[in-house]
Amino acid sequence: MSNRAADSLPAGPAKFGMFAGVFTPCTLTILGVIMFLRFGQVVGQSGIINAVLIVLAAKAITTLTTLSLSAIATNTRVKGGGAYYLISRSLGVEFGGAIGILFFSAQAISVAMYIIGFTEAFAETFPQWSGHFIAIASTVNLITFVCVYIGAGWTIKVQYFILAILVAALGSFYAGAIADFNPVYLQENLTSHYIGGENWFTMFALFFPAVTGIMAGANMSGDLANPSKSIPRGTLLAIAVTAIVYLSQAFLLGCARPADELINNTMVIRDLSIWPIAITAGVFAATLSSALGSMMGAPRILQAFARDEIFSSLSFFGAGSGLTNEPRRATVLTFAIAQICIVLGDLNAIAPIITMFFMITYGLLNLATFYEAITKNPSYRPTFRFSHWLTSLAGTIGCLGVMFLVNWKWATASILFIGGLHWFIRSREIEARWGDLQSGVIFERARKSLLRLETEAYHPKNWRPIIMALSGTGWTRSHIPIYGHWLTSGHGMMTLAHVISGDIEDHAELRDRYEKVLRNFIAKEQLEAFPAVTCNALLSDGIESLMQCSGIGGLRPNTVLLGWPRDESKAEAFGANIRLIARMNRSILTMRFLSHRGDEALAGSDDNSNVDEHWKIPAGTIDVWWRGMENGALMMLLAHLLNRNSGWRDNPIRLMRVVENEEAKEEVRKHLVELGASSRIKVIPEVVVSNRPASEVIAQASASAAIVLLGFQTPDEGKEMELYRRMEELAGDLPRLLFVDSAGGMALE
Structure with missing residues (x-):
């Protein structure tokens, strides 16, 4: 105009x-x-x-x-x-x-x-x-x-x-x-x-x-x-x-x-x-x-x-x-x-x-x-x-x-x-x-809906992903906001968050600038997301602040999406951060993408070609490695939400499990079929019989997968390095993995 x-x-x-x-x-x-x-x-x-x-x-x-x-x-x-x-x-x-x-x-x-x-x-x-x-x-x-x-x-x-x-x-x-x-x-x-x-x-x-x-x-x-x-x-x-x-x-x-x-x-x-x-x-x-x-x-x-x-x-x-x-x-x-x-x-x-x-x-x-x-x-x-x-x-x-x-x-x-x-x-x-x-009509609808949501009894079948994605300024680890968008688009909500190290009095202008950068990134990439920036002396304090203050009523984040550490030097701090998130009863999704490890050279530049690369849908299946309902329910729901996106509909979901002997294969396969039927999620059950280490089985069976979902447990204090090495061994050379630690609150049936 x-x-x-x-x-x-x-x-x-x-x-x-x-x-x-x-x-x-x-x-x-x-x-x-x-x-x-x-x-x-x-x-x-x-x-x-x-x-x-x-x-x-x-x-x-x-x-x-x-x-x-x-x-x-x-x-x-x-x-x-x-x-x-x-x-x-x-x-x-x-x-x-x-x-x-x-x-x-x-x-x-x-x-x-x-x-x-x-x-x-x-x-x-x-x-x-x-x-x-x-x-x-x-x-x-x-x-x-x-x-x-x-x-x-x-x-x-x-x-x-x-x-x-x-x-x-x-x-x-x-x-x-x-x-x-x-x-x-x-x-x-x-x-x-x-x-x-x-x-x-x-x-x-x-x-x-x-x-x-x-x-x-x-x-x-x-x-x-x-x-x-x-x-x-x-x-x-x-x-x-x-x-x-x-x-x-x-x-x-x-x-x-x-x-x-x-x-x-x-x-x-x-x-x-x-x-x-x-x-x-x-x-x-x-x-x-x-x-x-x-x-x-x-x-x-x-x-x-x-x-x-x-x-x-x-x-x-x-x-x-x-x-x-x-x-x-x-x-x-x-x-x-x-x-x-x-x-x-x-x-x-x-x-x-x-x-x-x-x-x-x-x-x-x-x-x-x-x-x-x-x-x-x-x-x-x-x-x-x-x-x-x-x-x-x-x-x-x-x-x-x-x-x-x-x-x-x-x-x-x-x-x-x-x-x-x-x-x-x-x-x-x-x-x-x-x-x-x-905007007034939208506000009034939102206000009434939030108040009604606050009084409604929550049921696990109504669980939706309300994700807080910690992705820096967006383009530095662009796979995180993009996959967050795919997981929430049309079904949930995503907040794109960034923590600035320092005091708010010294970095007020910097905070406003970073929030503007996030808004521009969201608009340019057409993400369905909201920006959130906080200034704190420590990253852990910033995460805690975001967890406690973000959202309103029934729309507070129930899941945190962040990147997997690039090397062992960051494993201990990473473990402490996810332990903090787990204590606040939030599910944890952490992405290990080998491709992003070369993106830091582009950090802060105006060249967002890496962003375009991550929008490309990889060929292959969506592999969910089943080890029980504790993390499995969330992994199944995430795979289903990913598959609902128009670009991912040609990527079938495989529900996979390893057994040590042939006699158990049919029974486990029947169990996987029942899981898919009871959850009303179309899956391809696949049981792998092998006595080899799990890392070798996963690497071979999911070598052509578009993305692999694996469950993990947040480590106790002092066990951070052990978790990092174990998950790195399981991941091997697979290019795209999503590690999941569920806080519960959802139901497949």
Whole structure:
């Protein structure tokens, strides 16, 4: 992401308050083309009762969404971009980017919908022009574009004039409808009269775009003097006022005209009016104002989206013009999209598509607020107090449910579309330069899971490897973190640890540098691991410190992975260290790889070719030399976990044992087969009959193995050298061995 992110740029001088910047554009967009040209059809087919339910359902969803919108808007400094800005700063760059495209498209297509509605009304009023539908619509689109291109300030002033016309038109309708009240029509129109396969949900889909204007004010967020106050107050007031208008209209339309006329006469509101010219002017004014509102909102969404540089190809549209930072380049693109829709679409076809796009936007806005609330993030402190996680969840479920009830095919396509955008943005690994709630969601899940894990009774069958790997800086003994990754990937956890010899007061900066080195190594090698660095005078003190302090609750390390001494001079200190680990009841894994003994020449260098070498999967079997359950259970589980990695699946596990005579071979082999069956681990049992020393048998039988697992016991004090020499003799020239001393705690059955 560029440093030119939208939230780091000035949005220009603030100009508009609640009434001018939020209430007026919201009201004019809500009381638009659907009210004048399609609401009569909704009432005629649905009936008064169902029409009221449709209005209430639509208003319930938009009210719940506005509560969520208000909570987020009062919890952060809102800048340009409206819903895109709010969602991206909460749910993250992936959802934000997907919504940016979707919401911009919905707003741009809405311009076409409103202009088509205007043109229908114009053609009804002036039939002689009906043959020039596309030409008229294109001209209106051009005029709308020019108005917005000049600037938002001039457009807002035009909307005051339009609001006055709209009020006069509604007054004319109410006067005429009340005068024509007929109880017969009221009785007939209480119930539904659906035609041509229509139903409640198709009527809801037709009506819902009428209430999507709740975002008109939020889309102007960059031009508001006080967005956190103006957006909640202005939007909720617009919802309340327009709800009263629609509910009263549903009743009066059903009382004043028969169902057939309501269904077939798109200008029934004009015919009811006592001043038809006022309705004509109102239709023209409402559709134009809605088109103006969408034409103003869509470019501002695209401008904010482009400035975040989620897609570098769109950065061209992030530029602003003049002191008020007008998004003129984005306005040109909005005009072009609207023009294409005017040429290709019609009002009834466009409305359901816009419904889906707005529903997804509203659903994600509710979801963002829901997650903000349930994660209990200390930074979530909205001054708007009337939003709760239950209302946000209800809004999310309502949006999703209505999408599928209206049209499951379009709903599925829309969700797949936004899912594909989310995946594409995520796959590009774009880093957002703003905080979002994803880390808060993860933290809350982890917190609750840790607390639950702490109270759950532990059972050995649930044992997982939680490994602390002592590997220096990573690349000096790179086989240790790599094999630790293979043993824990997808099943356990690994901490990559390093002990710095010295005092913390003298080596604080060095400690931070080593931790950064480990983080870089983990990131470069794509390990699933956490870094841990400690400063102690002695290595043993450092290991003890790491053992006692690392992890939390049930996620404390249960296994330590470290390297086998390179020579006898280090055997005594090594024995003391593993004795300390054993006293702390941790299992011990120590790796003896002949190949790493030439790696010290690369220690501290930037050449990590030895790392690449250790990522190569060796050919051969995974040999487990069985000497009993004491260490055998852990060795079997480790072999199984290693074999579960995709690269190791072609390396079969051999369960091996030595017997001294042929008579015992079949019985021991049967025992090994039963071990594999009872542990549900696929093994190849192999019994070797020999009286030769164990070192010779192991060297010969496992000469072609990819890795060999041998058990050992931590030595008593003074027995360190004896252990070292015995295990070295057993290992011989085998290139890769894993010595295992189990502390127990796991079960094969």
